Amino acid sequence: MKRNKNSQPGKVRIILAFVFSFLFLLLGLAARWGSATWGNLSMDELIFTLTQPLTGTGQGMIPNFIKAAVIPTIVIIVLSILLYRFCAKRQHAKAMLNIMFIVSCLVVCVFGYGFLSKLDIINYLIDQNTESTFIKDNYVNPKTAQITFPSKKRNLIYIYLESMEMTSSDKKNGGAFKQDVIPELTKLSKENENFSGNTSTLNGGYSLPGSTWTMGALFAQSSGLPLKTDLGQNAMQTQKTFFPSLTTLGDILAKQNYHQTFMIGSNGAFSGRSTYYKDHGNFDIEDYNAAIREKEIPSNYKVFWGYEDEKLFALSKQKLTKLAQSSQPFNFTMLTVDTHFPNGYKCRLCKNEFDSQYLNVMACSSRQVTAFVKWIQAQPWYQNTTIVINGDHPTMSKSYTSMVPSSYQRKTYTTYINAAVKPATHKRRTYATMDNFPTTLAALGATIKGNRLGLGTNLFSNTETLSEKYGYEKETQELRRTSSYLDSLEKVTDTTAAKEFYYNEAKKFGHKTLLEVKKVDGTKVTARITDFRHDKKIARVNLRASKNKSITPYISTTMKCLDAKNAIYEATIDVASLNTKKLYIEVSYDDKENINYPLARKQVTLK
Numbered sequence: 001m002k003r004n005k006n007s008q009p010g011k012v013r014i015i016l017a018f019v020f021s022f023l024f025l026l027l028g029l030a031a032r033w034g035s036a037t038w039g040n041l042s043m044d045e046l047i048f049t050l051t052q053p054l055t056g057t058g059q060g061m062i063p064n065f066i067k068a069a070v071i072p073t074i075v076i077i078v079l080s081i082l083l084y085r086f087c088a089k090r091q092h093a094k095a096m097l098n099i100m101f102i103v104s105c106l107v108v109c110v111f112g113y114g115f116l117s118k119l120d121i122i123n124y125l126i127d128q129n130t131e132s133t134f135i136k137d138n139y140v141n142p143k144t145a146q147i148t149f150p151s152k153k154r155n156l157i158y159i160y161l162e163s164m165e166m167t168s169s170d171k172k173n174g175g176a177f178k179q180d181v182i183p184e185l186t187k188l189s190k191e192n193e194n195f196s197g198n199t200s201t202l203n204g205g206y207s208l209p210g211s212t213w214t215m216g217a218l219f220a221q222s223s224g225l226p227l228k229t230d231l232g233q234n235a236m237q238t239q240k241t242f243f244p245s246l247t248t249l250g251d252i253l254a255k256q257n258y259h260q261t262f263m264i265g266s267n268g269a270f271s272g273r274s275t276y277y278k279d280h281g282n283f284d285i286e287d288y289n290a291a292i293r294e295k296e297i298p299s300n301y302k303v304f305w306g307y308e309d310e311k312l313f314a315l316s317k318q319k320l321t322k323l324a325q326s327s328q329p330f331n332f333t334m335l336t337v338d339t340h341f342p343n344g345y346k347c348r349l350c351k352n353e354f355d356s357q358y359l360n361v362m363a364c365s366s367r368q369v370t371a372f373v374k375w376i377q378a379q380p381w382y383q384n385t386t387i388v389i390n391g392d393h394p395t396m397s398k399s400y401t402s403m404v405p406s407s408y409q410r411k412t413y414t415t416y417i418n419a420a421v422k423p424a425t426h427k428r429r430t431y432a433t434m435d436n437f438p439t440t441l442a443a444l445g446a447t448i449k450g451n452r453l454g455l456g457t458n459l460f461s462n463t464e465t466l467s468e469k470y471g472y473e474k475e476t477q478e479l480r481r482t483s484s485y486l487d488s489l490e491k492v493t494d495t496t497a498a499k500e501f502y503y504n505e506a507k508k509f510g511h512k513t514l515l516e517v518k519k520v521d522g523t524k525v526t527a528r529i530t531d532f533r534h535d536k537k538i539a540r541v542n543l544r545a546s547k548n549k550s551i552t553p554y555i556s557t558t559m560k561c562l563d564a565k566n567a568i569y570e571a572t573i574d575v576a577s578l579n580t581k582k583l584y585i586e587v588s589y590d591d592k593e594n595i596n597y598p599l600a601r602k603q604v605t606l607k
Contacts, residue, residue: 014097022077064342124480134478135225136485138455138466142224142247146449147441149256153329154420154444155385156253157320157376160218160335161369164391164413166204167404168362174201176408181359182366188373188389189415195459197428204411205433206472207393209479214335215271217392217433222249222280224437224454226479228486242276244550245489249437250281253331254547254580259323261286263334265312266305279549282582283333286319304345309338309365313372324381339365341397358400373417386443387417390436420445424462431457431465432475515587515600523576525604529559529587532567534597539590543571547578551586551601559587581606 080100087096169175169186174196180186189202196203210226211217219227223246250260260283268274268287277283288306291297296315297307316334323330338345344361349368354360369389376382391412395401404410412433421442438453442460451463459465467475512533519526527543541561546554555578559571575583586601 022073128482130481132478132481132483133485134475134481135455135483139225139485140450140452140454142252142437142453145453147252147453148447150420150445152384153256153258155324155329155381156258156331156333156440156444157385157387158331158333158440159369159372159387159389160214160221160333160392161365161389161413162214162336162339162392163341163395163397164336164339164362164365165394165410166202166391166413167394167408167410168359168366168413169202172201174203176404176410179354181354181362182413184370185366185389185413185415188370188417189413193416193419193423194414195423195429195431197423197426199428202413203428204391204414205431205435206411206467208432208434208476211433212393213396214392215273215276218273218335219276220434221390221392221436221440224434224456225486225489226434226455228479228483242272242279243489244279244548244552246280248280249440250277250283250331252441254281257328257579258331259326259328260284260331261319261323261333263312263316263319263332264288265291265307265309265337266335277333281331282547282580286315291315305337305340308345308347309336309368310347310349312336313368316372317375320376320379324379335392336365336369339395341395342399343397356399356403358395358397377418382418386419386440388436388440388443389413389415389417390433393433416443419443419460421460423460429459429465430467430472431459432467435459435465435467513587513599515585515602517585517602517604518570519572520604520607523606524572524574525585525606526570526572527559527585527587527602528562528568528570529600530566530568532569532599534589537592539592539594541569541587541589542596543573544586544588545573545575545578545604546584546586547580547582549584549601549603551584551598554586575606 080096083096164182164185166174166189167176168181169183170177170180173180173186173190175181175186186202194203207217208220208226210228211220216227219225223243225246253260258281260277260281262268262273262277262283263286264273266288268277268285268289274285274287277285288297288302291307291311292299292301297311301307312334316332320332323332338347339358339361341358343357346357346361347364350360350364352360353363373387373389376385376387379385391414393412394410414436416439419442432455434454435456435458437456438448438451438458439456439460441448441453442451442458448458451458451461455466457463457465470478512531513529514531516528516530517525518528525545529541532541541559542556543559544551544554544556546552555573555575557571557573559569562568562570569587573585582603582605584601584603586598588596588598590596
């Protein structure tokens with residue numbers, strides 16, 4: 001019996017053919033777009049980015065992806081449907097479906113292979129199944145390290161330059177270009193410290209695996225560790241804390257009573273940047289959203305990733321002037337954005353010096369950054385201020401990397417200005433961006449027993465860096481591999497992330513309360529809870545306080561019941577031992593089995 005071409009099984013096959021063709025075409029064109037957009041891309045970066053919310057993504061990225069992959073796929077499928085209906089009338093429908101499916105398979109195979117080759121996926125999978133003890137063997141825990149600060153604390157201004165590398169200088173000064181794209185920055189680095197020793201060319205740090213994209217770079221330069229991810233981890237997408245067990249640059253300076261600010265012209269939520277800086281040093285987050293809230297820019301203003309660097313430097317001058325009025329030392333960390341790949345943002349200050357827009361933007365950034373540094377140097381508080389300027393990572397722009405010889409060893413732009421110490425050796429150093437962690441502390445006048453923190457080495461000392469000890473290739477190979485030790489540090493984050501998730505889901509389980517700060521008297525905080533709902537037998541109600549949003553470590557006291565019928569509890573806790581003006585309090589309760597249930601949390605600022 002002949003089967004009707006319109007039978008149910010036949011319709012299912014037709015629908016499946018179009019669905020899979022759509023998916024294969026979309027994947028293939030997405031891979032083509034990725035290969036054309038990124039000059040170099042690591043699997044660590046790709047996985048980390050894909051497991052993050054799209055909040056804060058630059059204006060151009062998503063529209064460009066839609067134009068390059070989504071719209072062409074839709075157009076091709078729509079035309080294929082029309083062609084199928086035409087062929088069906090002439091009994092060629094089956095052949096047409098086969099051809100469409102084969103073509104879509106070829107598209108995803110050809111472009112997918114190219115993209116996966118760029119990611120070096122085979123070696124990545126091998127490395128993910130190869131255990132390395134390199135981090136465990138070489139890691140110096142900052143939490144237990146002996147770090148001594150001078151009695152008079154120096155201010156720190158740390159400027160991360162998006163995608164800036166010494167490559168952009170000319171060949172005479174150690175760059176890769178015939179004409180110096182960043183002459184002002186070249187001069188600034190040579191006049192200050194880049195650890196080139198007695199040599200006449202620029203020097204900079206290697207971006208090792210786990211530090212080749214912005215969040216990885218911020219993490220590496222301030223913690224001395226790579227930001228590693230793997231295919232089995234997805235907590236990074238929803239986590240509300242960021243490696244809370246680690247001690248980073250921000251944690252160390254917070255303990256020294258630094259007022260810390262992180263300023264960016266984009267959304268701080270992107271890639272967990274705000275979470276990281278809040279968790280490690282309780283930074284004030286001055287991002288694109290904050291600028292709108294504070295009416296520094298119009299609510300509907302947005303260019304590129306938020307607002308341009310010209311505004312960033314202008315607002316930074318205002319923030320720094322305000323910070324300098326206090327006797328409290330400050331750490332002002334900022335991140336530029338105009339030089340973000342693929343082509344940067346060409347603002348009104350940019351000139352047409354080069355045939356490439358990206359190079360023109362790089363040149364414009366060089367002038368703006370140097371002008372900003374000159375402004376700082378003209379301020380009365382500069383004498384007691386150290387400036388660190390570092391590229392976050394080498395650029396991923398394919399238009400840029402195509403102009404650089406493959407044999408050239410690319411490094412980030414680096415300079416230390418007005419450091420409290422001088423290098424102990426005149427030899428040219430070989431180093432990575434993770435060495436910035438202890439080096440920045442040394443630049444502030446701190447002494448570090450052993451001159452090492454994390455995987456980093458104080459470059460002002462004559463202690464050998466890991467790059468000098470093992471070599472770039474060996475270090476790169478080891479950091480690409482799986483580290484159970486690093487995974488164990490990250491698992492603490494997963495536990496705290498579950499706690500954060502519990503806050504959001506508490507109502508579903510019948511656990512909730514209203515937390516109020518009734519009084520702040522010096523270092524004593526009085527808190528009260530009302531509308532207390534639960535489904536367990538209560539052993540005690542706790543009021544905890546901590547510097548960190550994760551409430552680890554913490555000090556604690558037991559809350560007293562003021563009204564048993566309405567379940568109203570109150571307590572006063574003295575937070576003097578935390579030695580901070582900004583802190584978090586949390587209310588939780590323990591049941592009869594001593595299981596703790598977090599209920600509510602609130603940030604408090606002491607007067």
